Amino acid sequence: MNGQRSAIALIAAGLLTLTGTTNAGIIWTQDFSNVSNWGIISDPGGGSSITSDGSQGLFYVNAGSNLAAFGPKTDGSSALVSFVPGNKNDYYMAFTVNNLTWSTSYEFALDEFNASTNYVGTVWQVFPTASTTTFTGSTNIWLGSFTYDGGAAYILPKITVHTGDGGQTVYFGALEFSVVPEPSTIVLVAVGFASVVGFSRRHA
Numbered sequence: 736m737n738g739q740r741s742a743i744a745l746i747a748a749g750l751l752t753l754t755g756t757t758n759a760g761i762i763w764t765q766d767f768s769n770v771s772n773w774g775i776i777s778d779p780g781g782g783s784s785i786t787s788d789g790s791q792g793l794f795y796v797n798a799g800s801n802l803a804a805f806g807p808k809t810d811g812s813s814a815l816v817s818f819v820p821g822n823k824n825d826y827y828m829a830f831t832v833n834n835l836t837w838s839t840s841y842e843f844a845l846d847e848f849n850a851s852t853n854y855v856g857t858v859w860q861v862f863p864t865a866s867t868t869t870f871t872g873s874t875n876i877w878l879g880s881f882t883y884d885g886g887a888a889y890i891l892p893k894i895t896v897h898t899g900d901g902g903q904t905v906y907f908g909a910l911e912f913s914v915v916p917e918p919s920t921i922v923l924v925a926v927g928f929a930s931v932v933g934f935s936r937r938h939a
Contacts, residue, residue, distance in 0.1 A: 763816040764911040765807070767792030772813035776804040776893060783896075791833055792907040794841070794894060799901030806846065806893045815848060815889035816912045824879035825916055828861070828892065831873040831908035839903035840867035841896045843876070847887040856884045857893065867897050873909075 765773075770787045780798020785805050787793065796803045807813035818826065828843070835841070845858040858881050862868065883890075890912075896905050 760913040760915050762912055762914055763814060764909070766909050767907050772808055773805060774808045776806050778803040780901075790908070794896050794905045794907060796839065796896045796898045796903050797901055799898055801901075802895055802897045804893055804895045807891050809848075809852065809854075809891070813891075815852065815891055818847075818883075818887055818890045820883040820885055820887050822914075823881070823883060824877075825914050826878040827875055827913050827915060828878060828911070829873065829875040829913065830910045832871045833906040833908045834871060835869060835905045836903045838899035839896060839905060840869050841894055841905050842867045844893040844895065845878075845881075845890045846893050847884050848889040848891070849884075849886045850888040852889065855886055858883060858890075867895075 767787055768789055768791075770785050770792050773785050773792070775783055775785065778796075780796070780801035780803070782797030783803035784795045784797075785792060786795070794803075794805055807815075809815075830843075832841075842860065843862040845861055846854060847856045847858065849855050861878070861881065862874075862876050863870075892910060894905075894907070896903070
């Protein structure tokens, strides 16, 4: 009986640990109260900028019928998002867009970097899956449906803002990446729990 209780306590602790991991799996976050660690990746029309009003990031594109790409700097001022391609089903990206002006849209991509932090590729159309979007609000994107470079060890978000008229802005409130273990992991622990309890009962 004591052995059975010990087994139950051990597996229960494991389940609690997994549950905690599932709920607290944020590995990278940006609240845009400060955007000094972000920069402009590409600005073919010129004059674009990224600033903060203290609570959100203002992604401004100056040229009409044009675009500009923004992302975290890779000079060490921003941490890269650790990523394991083989575990891609465990990763999620969440973001909030507070507002955007009348003649703009945007899209998300993911830049990939190897273990030496060298750029190795870009995953396009992470959100939306085609063209661009004017979505406002908060959403969560599962990253398991995309194909990644096998040598990728890190990823970073890349936000491209598109304009119709010039002088347009997208207002980002938050962006984060998280790792959530697949439900099968918890199921395996539960199966182990049942097996241990059954084994203990047979040998009681």
